[in-house]
Amino acid sequence: LLDRANLILIPILSVDGHERTGPYSRPNQRGPRNQGWRHTATNQNLNRDFMKLDQAEMQAVMGLIHKYQPDLYVDIHVTDGIDYQYDVTFGYNGEDGVWSRSPAIAQWLDAAFKPAMYEALEAQGHIPGELVFAIDDRDPKKGLNDGGLGERFSNGWGSAAHVPTILIENHSLKPHEQRVLGTYVFLEQALKLLAEKSGDLRAAIAADRALRPAELPANFDSDETPSRTRPFKGIRYETFDSVASGRPEIRWLGQPDAELWQMPFYGSHPTLTLKRPTVYWVPSYRQDVIERLRIHGVQMETLDAPRTVAVDMLRLVDPKVSARTNEGHVPISVSDVRTEAHDWTFPIGSVRVPTDQPMGDLAILLLEPQSNESFFAWGMFPEVLNRVEYIEAYAIAPLAEKMLAADPALKSAFEAKLAADPAFAADGDARLAWFYERTPFYDQRYRLYPVGREN
Structure with missing residues (x-):
């Protein structure tokens, strides 16, 4: 496997979380008996740190990525949430032909990578699937969404940085051994595929790194209506009235549902350009x-x-x-x-x-x-939200009188403000602040974002 591809493996990324090992870490995960903790010592989740780079671990990962320029970055996790038959789910931004900041990479992952991974996992008895983000964990058939596409997560960052990035979520309710073996098959097949088709992938990376879009969609929200129906291999469940919560709760029965669920799937749309x-x-x-x-x-x-x-x-x-x-x-x-x-x-x-x-x-x-x-x-x-200077009433009040006398337009604007806003009219401090903001003494850097832009 290593004759034609290089593997850089980080076995433990969240060192603080790994050292906080014990039998009472994650009650919604089946094995191992002793588990680490999800967060770092400063209570941060590393899979929310791909943009802000607070943590030393994520800074080190970025250094490694930019040093070696990998053709593929695989981010391996264990899920939360609802039960289902899939034991290895994975995904990337731009999956199934939807919009991506790296369209050529997403097309290669759709056409070459995803089918090869599914075939290899199924051949070893695993059930692979797309990432699962349930809209309502207590009502699983309500539908699924795409998770929001945010760049703070590895798959979103990879799309923006033009680094082919796969987010793996092994199912937390599947046995520990099954999750480990599924990941093994995944990495083995990825190495084989990269050995055979790295040229095509590198061409896609180069194409995306050359893009310079004039406008960038951002701040994605979930769509109000589903974009498609997604066949889904569910697990049977029932509901019961909980004395503890005082409401109906879900109980998973651990048995595959013979009927394929047809789940409404909600995509995302940008709210900012x-x-x-x-x-x-x-x-x-x-x-x-x-x-x-x-x-x-x-x-x-x-x-x-x-x-x-x-x-x-x-x-x-x-x-x-x-x-x-x-x-x-x-x-x-x-x-x-x-x-x-x-x-x-x-x-x-x-x-x-x-x-x-x-x-x-x-x-x-x-x-x-x-x-x-x-x-x-x-x-x-x-x-930038802090005011660092102010003016006393004894100074601004007489100055305001002179301003009103000297500027008829200012006087008209002040009188209109008094008539339109009774709360303002009754607030002496607010009235004086109104004048202060119109003097050269006012802090012109208040709420002025200090990063300049050339267009």
Whole structure:
């Protein structure tokens, strides 16, 4: 197997999780008797870290990938969720001909890889299938969806980075030995296939790495109506009234259902379109962001002297801070931005990031604040939401009087605001703040996203 293909194997990725081994780790998984923990010591799931790169393990994986440029990256997991007959499920973005950021790679995986994997697994008594994301674990026949296509997961990242990436989910309710043997067959057949057809796959990788789409769909949501019906090999179940929960609960019976289920399958659609700028500028004081871009393999120029550049900057309109944490972060979302032209001086150590490069799509998804996979969305630019200067009432009130007397248009706008907004009219602080925002003393960097864009 190794005569014509190289295998790089990472047997333990989540070291912290592996060391937290015991018999009471995952009650919804059948074996082994002692299991590791899903999360790292900082309580993060590594399969949510492919974009933000918080964890040393994921940073090391990226270094390995960019060093060796693998033709195929296989990410091996064990599932949660509903029971079914499939013991090895796997998938990739763009499966079954749907849209992908790497269409040539997805076409090769559809045409060459997937059939070969199914044939090899079935020959050894396994039941392979596509990834399973149930809409409702308590009502399994309600339907399936595609899992959302997010780039924080390995398959989504692979599509954006143009690295052929397979996400394997071995079924948690199948015996441990069966899961291990299924993975063995999968890797064995993958090595055989790469030995035979790596030329075609490398041509697909090259084609996708050359793409420079002017617009990038992003922030995918599940469709409201199913795109197709998916035949599904289900397991029989029944429901019972639970005294503990006070509601009907599901009980899996462990027996294959003789009838093939016809499951509605829901795809995803983008809710945001990002336009491709020519260049991004990241200021030097955000070395943490710059370093994560470097680890991603993003090419950039580092300034050895200050440079003043005509750029577009984004003013964030009413950003929302999440009420709950996610993967060690407090997410921040913004749906509305205003573009402002500035001549901005970037200091020594700032970086110029062109998007005309293989990792250009990845850079766009990471640096556009409206992208839900961006550094901003993960809460990594909270400083732009802070006001660091203010003005006392004794200073702004007399200044406001002079402004009203000198500017009839301002006076009309203020009176219209008072008439239209009774809460504003009754709030003295809000009224004075309204004037403060219209003075040259106001902090013009408040809610100004510090990453510049050249179009």
